[in-house]
Amino acid sequence: MVIVDSGDLLNEDEEVSDSVIKSAKLKAELIAEVFTSIGIDAVEVGELDLALGINNLKDLQKKYNFPFVCANLVDKKNVPIFKRYIIKKVNGKNVGIFGIIGDTSEMAAKVKEITKDAASVTDPLAAATAVMKELTGKVDYVVALTHQGTNRDWVIARRVPGIDLVVGGHDQQKTKDPNEADKTLIVQAGVKGQYLGMMEVTLGATKTSKNTLFALGDDVPNDPKIKARISKYNDDVASLYNTPGAGATTQPAAADVKLSLNACEMCHADQVAKWKTTDHAKAYDTLVKKTKQFDPSCLKCHTTRYEQPEGFSMKLQQMELVNVQCESCHGFRKQHITDLKPAAQKVKIALCITCHTADRCPTFEKDEQKVMEKIKHWK
Ligand code: HEC
Numbered sequence: 001m002v003i004v005d006s007g008d009l010l011n012e013d014e015e016v017s018d019s020v021i022k023s024a025k026l027k028a029e030l031i032a033e034v035f036t037s038i039g040i041d042a043v044e045v046g047e048l049d050l051a052l053g054i055n056n057l058k059d060l061q062k063k064y065n066f067p068f069v070c071a072n073l074v075d076k077k078n079v080p081i082f083k084r085y086i087i088k089k090v091n092g093k094n095v096g097i098f099g100i101i102g103d104t105s106e107m108a109a110k111v112k113e114i115t116k117d118a119a120s121v122t123d124p125l126a127a128a129t130a131v132m133k134e135l136t137g138k139v140d141y142v143v144a145l146t147h148q149g150t151n152r153d154w155v156i157a158r159r160v161p162g163i164d165l166v167v168g169g170h171d172q173q174k175t176k177d178p179n180e181a182d183k184t185l186i187v188q189a190g191v192k193g194q195y196l197g198m199m200e201v202t203l204g205a206t207k208t209s210k211n212t213l214f215a216l217g218d219d220v221p222n223d224p225k226i227k228a229r230i231s232k233y234n235d236d237v238a239s240l241y242n243t244p245g246a247g248a249t250t251q252p253a254a255a256d257v258k259l260s261l262n263a264c265e266m267c268h269a270d271q272v273a274k275w276k277t278t279d280h281a282k283a284y285d286t287l288v289k290k291t292k293q294f295d296p297s298c299l300k301c302h303t304t305r306y307e308q309p310e311g312f313s314m315k316l317q318q319m320e321l322v323n324v325q326c327e328s329c330h331g332f333r334k335q336h337i338t339d340l341k342p343a344a345q346k347v348k349i350a351l352c353i354t355c356h357t358a359d360r361c362p363t364f365e366k367d368e369q370k371v372m373e374k375i376k377h378w379k
């Protein structure tokens, strides 16, 4: 068996601000440790992984022997930063696995910016062709782990002969039936560990392939060891933000806290009363129940105006700004409280889906009428 991942495994945010870098690193470490323990063989580097900093990725590589591969990510001297490929023997056959990160101007610029010029992306087709030359004659099967999107996966499959399987990423597709580009199959297994893709291959006189996508839902039991490791991570993150040193004090019970929407109540009592009946009013409690109330990667959607000026901040942990309050949708209204002027813009569904992302709420936009009805507090 070969276990792979095609990138953005360790981090999901484009920017890792100073206030969250510590917990982002703890999370990356958790994932690296867990994936190492299940025997992962190769991991392509995604641009979001790079947001943690090259040195941090190199530390993880060293500490866990974590198998990053990428054939076209180079340092200032044009030297590849990670292994370009690996070869693994499986049931007597050699499997070559190489990594490719996309070079669209957007992605290349992002990599340069994120890594402060420490890394740049070279031409994927040239890098893949060079790897294939070295692998020819040495391997029986070739997997390209790509982080560039499906359109480009088609291009690499067509233009670089000899690749058997492209395991793609970046554009968050899930392919039950593999795409077939001549002799090359192209697959992707969705996002956020919601699915596991399994490709069974037999090599012999004839080659056969069978792809299965497993949904990793609640019916799949948790591994007790991994679950315990995740609990430890939750505790570590909590102690990171729950110590006076980090700027926070011991937290009062959520019920005793005056929320900042109290400032709206004297004039908008009906709206406040309605809000209290919605799930937005218990978004923080939901995290408390999971011991996740200190995890920045959860608080950003379960608090009000996360890390915006005068919004909820990791450093200050302002209890009055927990939950998805009025200002999550209506914006900062300090001025309005005195001038009573209406906002320039109405709240649209486009704002909702910054939190109700497609992976969490796949039909949210389509269900606009229904979801708006659930929170309706306007005429
Ligand atoms: C700041 C992030 C954020 C924004 C913006 C946001 N929501 Fe939510 N919403 C949440 C969270 C978090 C929950 C889950 C709360 C819980 O149960 O703990 C939720 C739950 C809901 C629910 C109940 C669960 C469901 O899917 O039926 C509805 C309905 C809903 N939101 C509608 C909306 C609508 C409509 C908008 C835009 C007008 C919106 N939300 C904007 C974060 C947000």
Ligand code: HEC
Pocket: 279, 286, 287, 290, 292, 295, 297, 298, 299, 300, 301, 302, 354, 355, 356, 357, 360, 361
């Ligand atoms: C990008 C925004 C976003 C982030 C980040 C986020 N959530 Fe949520 N969460 C939502 C929204 C929106 C909902 C409501 C829709 C739904 O129920 O799926 C929700 C719902 C939930 C629910 C279900 C509540 C119920 O009704 O039972 C739980 C539990 C939850 N979130 C926990 C977490 C945890 C733990 C994290 C961090 C690991 C997290 N969330 C990070 C947006 C987010």
Ligand code: HEC
Pocket: 260, 261, 263, 264, 265, 266, 267, 268, 326, 327, 330, 333, 334, 336, 337, 340, 341, 342, 343, 344, 345, 346
């Ligand atoms: C002192 C009274 C008062 C307070 C306090 C107040 N508002 Fe208002 N608000 C008004 C009045 C009056 C209007 C109607 C303005 C109009 O229709 O021209 C209004 C209209 C609105 C509207 C609809 C127009 C728009 O801007 O989209 C929203 C949303 C709103 N308020 C949000 C809030 C929020 C959020 C708070 C708390 C942070 C708040 N208001 C606090 C008096 C108040």
Ligand code: HEC
Pocket: 261, 264, 268, 271, 272, 273, 275, 280, 324, 325, 326, 327, 328, 329, 330, 345, 346, 347, 348, 375, 377, 378, 379
């Ligand atoms: C999840 C997003 C969301 C939250 C949270 C939210 N609103 Fe709204 N609000 C909307 C939407 C959507 C509308 C309708 C479009 C518009 O007027 O912008 C609206 C409309 C309004 C209006 C205009 C009412 C009218 O009849 O025209 C007021 C006033 C208002 N909200 C006040 C509040 C107050 C006060 C809170 C906090 C208790 C709050 N809202 C919380 C999304 C939200």
